[in-house]
Amino acid sequence: MTTTAGSGFFARLLDPAQRSDPYPLYADMRAHGPTRLGRTPVVVLSSHRDCTAVLRHKSASVERHHASIPLGPTPVHDLAGEHAGALTGTASMLFRDAPDHTRLRRLVAKAFTPAVVRTLEPRITEIADAALDRAAERGHLDIVADLAYPLPITVICELLGVPLDDEPLLRQWSMLLARSLDPISATVTAGRPDPAQIAGASNELHDYFEQLVRRRTRSGEDLVSALIAAEESDDSLTHDELISTCVLLLIAGHETTVNLIANTTLALLRHRHHLAILGVAAPFAAAVIEESLRYDPPVQLVPRIVREPIELPEIELAAGDLAIMLIAAANHDPAVFPDPTRFDPARAHRHLAFGLGQHFCLGAPLARLETSVAITRFARRVHNPRLAVDPPVYRDHITLRGPAAMPVTFTDIA
Ligand code: HEM
Incomplete structure (x- = not known):
C-alpha cells in the first residue's frame, strides 16, 4: 500500500519517547502494509514476508x-541530502555487492567460524567472571556498564590486536558512529545526531587505525596483522579496504552485542522462571538467546537500494528506491510468530535479527557465544537480582537500539 501516512509513522519512529517500547508502533506499521514516505523513493517494509523477499x-x-536520492556512504536515510558521517567508509564489505563483497568477506570469515569462535570460550568466561567479581567488590551492578559493554569490547580488541588502554577513546567514537546508522529526516529534528560530531568521530577512528596499522607488522597473530599480510602479499585488499574492515569489525563486534546481552538479561529479569531454569541448566541459554534475538533485536532495521524493480504482493519497488526493512517488526509478525509479544524460548526460529542472504552477520557465532557466557554466569552467580528501574533508560539510537543503563539490585554475587 502506498500512502502518505508514511510521514506520520516516520515521525513516530524517530520520536525518542518510542525508544523503550517501539513494538506497538511497529504493529501499526505492519497492519498498514508497505509504506512509502510521501512522494519520496523511501519505502518502509515491516512484514516478515516482504523483508525476507527483499533481503x-x-x-x-x-x-x-x-x-x-542523495545518500551518504552510510545507510542513513537522509532526505535532506546531508551526510551524517561515515560508519566504516564505503570500502567495507557491509556497503559492497559481489564480487567485491565476496572477496572482502572471505578474508576475515575464517576468523569467525563457529569452530574457531568456540576456542575463545575459556577467555570469554574469564572476562565475564572478572566483570562480576568487580561488581561484587563494589557492591553494585549495572548490567550495561559492568557486563554487557566490557565483555564484547574486550573480546573484539583482543581479536583485532587493539590495546585495551585505548578503549575510552574508541568508546566515544564508536557510540557516535553507531548513531550514523539511524534514519534521519529533514523535517523531524528531535533527538537528531549532530552530523559534524559524527563525521569527526569517523575521521578520528580511521586515523586511529591508520596509525595502528603503521606500527603493526604482518607477523602478529591478531586480525589486523593478518589483514596487513593480505594487503602486502597480493592484490586481495586495498589500503582503504584494510582500514574500513578494521573499523567495521570493531564497531559491529561490540555495539550490537552490548544490546543483545542487555536485552536478554532484561527479558530474563522480567520472566524470572526462565532465569531460574538458566541458573541450573546452562544449555537452556541457546533457546533463550534465539528468542531474545527475535523478541528484542539489537539491530532494528537494515536498508537496501533497489537496482531493478522488485515486485512485492502489495507494492512495486522502483529502481533507485531505498527500502528500509524493519526487521524488529518482521520478528513480531503474527503470521510467522503467533502471540509475538510473548517471550517464549520454546519457539521454532526464523527471526531476521542477523539479517539474511549474502550479508548475514559474520559475527553471529561470536555474538551468541559471548551472550551465552554472560547470561549463564549472571544466572549462576548473581543471587536474587531485581531491576532497579523498569523500564530502563534507553540510548537515543534507533537502529542499534538498547538500554543506556540497567542497574540491578542483588543479595550476593557468588
Ligand atoms: C547481537 C549481535 C549482533 C547482531 C544483532 C548483528 C546483526 C547484524 C546484521 C543485521 C547484519 C546485516 C546487515 C545488513 O544486511 O545490512 C550484520 C552484518 C555484519 N556483522 Fe553483525 N551483528 C552482531 C554481532 C556481530 C559481531 C560480534 C561481529 C564481529 C565481530 C559482527 C560483524 C558483522 C559484519 C562484518 C557484518 C557485515 C557482513 C557482510 O556485509 O557480509 N556482528 N550484523
Whole structure:
C-alpha cells in the first residue's frame, strides 16, 4: 500500500519517547502494509514476508550510489541530502555487492567460524567472571556498564590486536558512529545526531587505525596483522579496504552485542522462571538467546537500494528506491510468530535479527557465544537480582537500539 501516512509513522519512529517500547508502533506499521514516505523513493517494509523477499532478492543492493536520492556512504536515510558521517567508509564489505563483497568477506570469515569462535570460550568466561567479581567488590551492578559493554569490547580488541588502554577513546567514537546508522529526516529534528560530531568521530577512528596499522607488522597473530599480510602479499585488499574492515569489525563486534546481552538479561529479569531454569541448566541459554534475538533485536532495521524493480504482493519497488526493512517488526509478525509479544524460548526460529542472504552477520557465532557466557554466569552467580528501574533508560539510537543503563539490585554475587 502506498500512502502518505508514511510521514506520520516516520515521525513516530524517530520520536525518542518510542525508544523503550517501539513494538506497538511497529504493529501499526505492519497492519498498514508497505509504506512509502510521501512522494519520496523511501519505502518502509515491516512484514516478515516482504523483508525476507527483499533481503534475498538479487536486485537488492547495499551500494549507496544506486539510490535515486542523495545518500551518504552510510545507510542513513537522509532526505535532506546531508551526510551524517561515515560508519566504516564505503570500502567495507557491509556497503559492497559481489564480487567485491565476496572477496572482502572471505578474508576475515575464517576468523569467525563457529569452530574457531568456540576456542575463545575459556577467555570469554574469564572476562565475564572478572566483570562480576568487580561488581561484587563494589557492591553494585549495572548490567550495561559492568557486563554487557566490557565483555564484547574486550573480546573484539583482543581479536583485532587493539590495546585495551585505548578503549575510552574508541568508546566515544564508536557510540557516535553507531548513531550514523539511524534514519534521519529533514523535517523531524528531535533527538537528531549532530552530523559534524559524527563525521569527526569517523575521521578520528580511521586515523586511529591508520596509525595502528603503521606500527603493526604482518607477523602478529591478531586480525589486523593478518589483514596487513593480505594487503602486502597480493592484490586481495586495498589500503582503504584494510582500514574500513578494521573499523567495521570493531564497531559491529561490540555495539550490537552490548544490546543483545542487555536485552536478554532484561527479558530474563522480567520472566524470572526462565532465569531460574538458566541458573541450573546452562544449555537452556541457546533457546533463550534465539528468542531474545527475535523478541528484542539489537539491530532494528537494515536498508537496501533497489537496482531493478522488485515486485512485492502489495507494492512495486522502483529502481533507485531505498527500502528500509524493519526487521524488529518482521520478528513480531503474527503470521510467522503467533502471540509475538510473548517471550517464549520454546519457539521454532526464523527471526531476521542477523539479517539474511549474502550479508548475514559474520559475527553471529561470536555474538551468541559471548551472550551465552554472560547470561549463564549472571544466572549462576548473581543471587536474587531485581531491576532497579523498569523500564530502563534507553540510548537515543534507533537502529542499534538498547538500554543506556540497567542497574540491578542483588543479595550476593557468588
Ligand atoms: C547481537 C549481535 C549482533 C547482531 C544483532 C548483528 C546483526 C547484524 C546484521 C543485521 C547484519 C546485516 C546487515 C545488513 O544486511 O545490512 C550484520 C552484518 C555484519 N556483522 Fe553483525 N551483528 C552482531 C554481532 C556481530 C559481531 C560480534 C561481529 C564481529 C565481530 C559482527 C560483524 C558483522 C559484519 C562484518 C557484518 C557485515 C557482513 C557482510 O556485509 O557480509 N556482528 N550484523
